[in-house]
Amino acid sequence: MDKRWLSLFFGQVRIEVRGRRAEQFINRCIEHEVNVTDIKRTDEQSIICTIQSQDVRKLRPLLRQSDCKLHIAGRKGWPFFLNKLSFKKGFVAGILLFAAVLFMLSNMLWRIEITGTDPETAHEIRKVLDKLGVERGEFQFSLPAKEDIQHAIADQIDQVAWVGANLNGTTYRFNVLEKEIPEEEKALTPRNLVAEKEAVIYDIYVEQGVAKVQPDEYVKKGDVLISGVIGEKKHRKVVPAKGKVLGETWYESEITVPLVTELKTYTGKSYTKHAVYIFGFRIPVWGFSKPDFDKYDVKLKKTPMKFLGWTLPISYETKKYLQTDKVKREYTRKQATAKAKQLGKEDLLNQLDQNARIKSQKVLRETVDNGKVKVLMYYTVIEDITVEQPLINTKETE
Amino acid sequence: MSKWKEKLKNWLVKNVELPADVVMDLPRITIIGQLHIYIENHNGVLSFSNDEVRLRLKQGQLVVKGREFVLKTILPEEILLEGKIEQVKYLETL
Secondary structure, eight states: OOOHHHHHHHOEEEEEEESTTHHHHHHHHHHTTOOEEEEEEEETTEEEEEEEGGGHHHHHHHHHHHTOEEEEEEEESHHHHHHHHHTTHHHHHHHHHHHHHHHHHHTBOOEEEEESSOHHHHHHHHHHHHHHTOOTTOBGGGSOOHHHHHHHHHHHOTTEEEEEEEEETTEEEEEEEESOOOOOOOOOOSEEEEESSOEEEEEEEEEESEEOOOTTOEEOTTOEEEESEESOGGGOEEOBOEEEEEEEEEEEEEEEEESEEEEEEEEEEEEEEEEEEETTEEEEEEOOSOOSOSOEEEEEEEEEEEETTEEEEEEEEEEEEEEEEEEEEEOOHHHHHHHHHHHHHHHHHHHSOTTOEEEEEEEEEEEEETTEEEEEEEEEEEEEOEEEEEOOOGGGOO | OHHHHHHHHHHHHHHHOOOHHHHHOOOEEEEETTTEEEEESOOOEEEEOSSEEEEEOSSSEEEEEEEEEEEEEEOSSEEEEEEEEEEEEEEOOO
16 A cells, blocks of 8 residues: 655655645545655645645646646655756766775775795795785775785795785785795804614715714714714814714605596686675575586685675675596506505605605515505615714713 | 444444444544544544634534644544644534
8 A cells, every 4th residue: 555665765845735626626636547656735725735745737737627726835855856966967976976986995905015035035926915916905805815826936936835825905015935945154062973763874075073883884873973072182172073974764654546447627718696685695696507517516705795894794795616536547557556656665765854865765575466466665775874972971981 | 235234243342242343333433542533533623722623524513622732644534633732622513
């Protein structure tokens, strides 16, 4: 019955009707389906009432019939409000444009800060970021996901061990942890160099101190290699031993390689859905259908919208469906063994010091069990086996 | 003929428990306190002023007296009147 909300939408007109038979006018209005509301008598000759603005045209014949005169007393509702505003069009447009520009700027990236590294590495990181599209003036929702950026930097720059990326307002902060902390030359204290593990001495080079072992000699863990005590009885002196002792050490490792492996690969085909969240309510913007492939991984990225310092309850979401494919990889026994050897070698080199090298390798045992090739490998490695042992009391070491 | 019809309607209302306003085209009046009066099945406004409203009915008139009357809504068969209602009276004109 009540269409008040509708009337607000279309606009209403408050009219004053003058005439001896104003009631007649009201009855006519009803007959012609003109909606009249809020009728009030102002004096004997006139009434005041509200009608819909679109009905005004219909009134003329009704007025003539009922011998009344019409006088418009006021207007309200959207259309009139807009009309009023249109006088100040430029002003309103300016405000809207200002808000829009501010909103846009609030969602851009304005600064990239890199901390925890030297300018050179920072420059390298900037280059990687440029390639990824993380640049000043870029929209935040078009940036790649945080994890991807972190990975890319850690992968492409060797010096970087770990990157913490953090989007703070319009600033992207990167906290870099470098792999190698430059070693400080410490003031050396008197010390011996002893064997870290059992080995056969391969080569010895003494910078300071007395060599206690010779090449091809077998040493156990803890044996003194280079002594820090020099000189005969009276001229005895304690110095920090310096030098390098390469020893031959042995490692055994067991590697298992399955003959058949199921791999998941990306075909490169993808489908992206865009959506806007308003107060947690999802409104799709683009991409309404389902991806036309049934095996996929989903990559979700949600960027909250900001306005100046505030985070709005609006966020932008991209959902990327990456098509996957299952590939069966089959090895022959020979291939599997070769793979095992390679894996074992890589694994060992990862564990060892950078300067170490593998002298020889040997397959001790090779078995096939349960569709898996099990290889037991034996390695001879040449590596620096020295470890420091401080000389605290000179008497102890003789 | 029409008399016979009237009699039948009367009988229906009394014995079959059909609502009288539907069968006999009578006004249905709802009054909420002194604030609102809601009249269905009227036949037009005869006179309207701040303290009196006269409505035409199928038979006779309805007079509502009070103060500060405002005709909130008026539709072909319904009227919602607002104000301070003091009395409602039927006038029979034959």
